[in-house]
Amino acid sequence: MSEKIPIANSINYVHVEALNERTYKNLVPYTSDMKTTKTFLFAAIDMILRYITELNEHDSPVIKNGLRTPAEYRKMFTFEIDDQGSDLYDILANCERILETTVRSGHPRFINQLSQGVDTISLVGEMITSTINANMFTYEVAPVFNLMEESVLTHMRDCCGWPKQGPLSKNGDGVLAPGGALSNLYAVLAAKHYAFPQIKKGGIQNGLRPAMVISKHVRIFKFCSSARVPNR
Structure with a gap:
């Protein structure tokens, strides 16, 4: 100063x-x-x-x-x-x-x-x-935080209708998103891979013509780019 x-x-x-x-x-x-x-x-x-x-x-x-x-x-x-x-x-x-x-x-x-x-x-x-400043990429580095995340995701899946009991791999998975925009982009990607499960192997040009119906106010370019859908 x-x-x-x-x-x-x-x-x-x-x-x-x-x-x-x-x-x-x-x-x-x-x-x-x-x-x-x-x-x-x-x-x-x-x-x-x-x-x-x-x-x-x-x-x-x-x-x-x-x-x-x-x-x-x-x-x-x-x-x-x-x-x-x-x-x-x-x-x-x-x-x-x-x-x-x-x-x-x-x-x-x-x-x-x-x-x-x-x-x-x-x-x-x-x-x-912030004080702990732990990365959550492995259980060995942040065991408690990983268990906390698993518990939160289990609760959120329960809110969506997935049962709490049983192995995690059979009852669904989840990811925490920082906001609504990124959550919507995740949803677009999930919907694309649900509709076209072989798209990662065959690619979007393998005879596929996916389409999205979205409202006028949505940033079309961003959503189309995230889903690798041509903006027509």
Whole structure:
């Protein structure tokens, strides 16, 4: 940062000034001393708690001081990437400014089709999974997460009508998708391979002329490309 940004409101942690001139090299795993790491994390958690408190106040604004222009945001933040980096105090100060200037999509008065309030349990889950940072590609690396995923998929299959009992391979399978668009694309691929089970061996040009009937507002090119169906 070109200038020191004062942390005014959100952070009330008494030792936050100790983060001045401290960098990532003062955090674990670059050092075995946990003091600076604890100070940094406690200050960040204090900021988050204060944000959540204000987020759920109906009389608080959805976005403080209104939406600004890109030029105004560029004056408030340093977006350029350099070799110097920022100290821990400046990082927290920027985090505070992000919380102060971003639309609060979890606010009770923010009405939108894709957003909802902050779920505290899910927030803790995000913290735990980010802390563990485990890949789920094998049971040996993430045994509990793999069993959790299997349980969730079993429940979802039960909601769709598949029985819970019996080997997993006989009662169906599943995959968790991050959103509706990708879920629809998965559904298109599943439908294509259900209708044409030999398509992976023979190809779509093997005398096949698959077709899809979709509504006007759907992004036709994306769906046709995912299913390898010519866009006519």
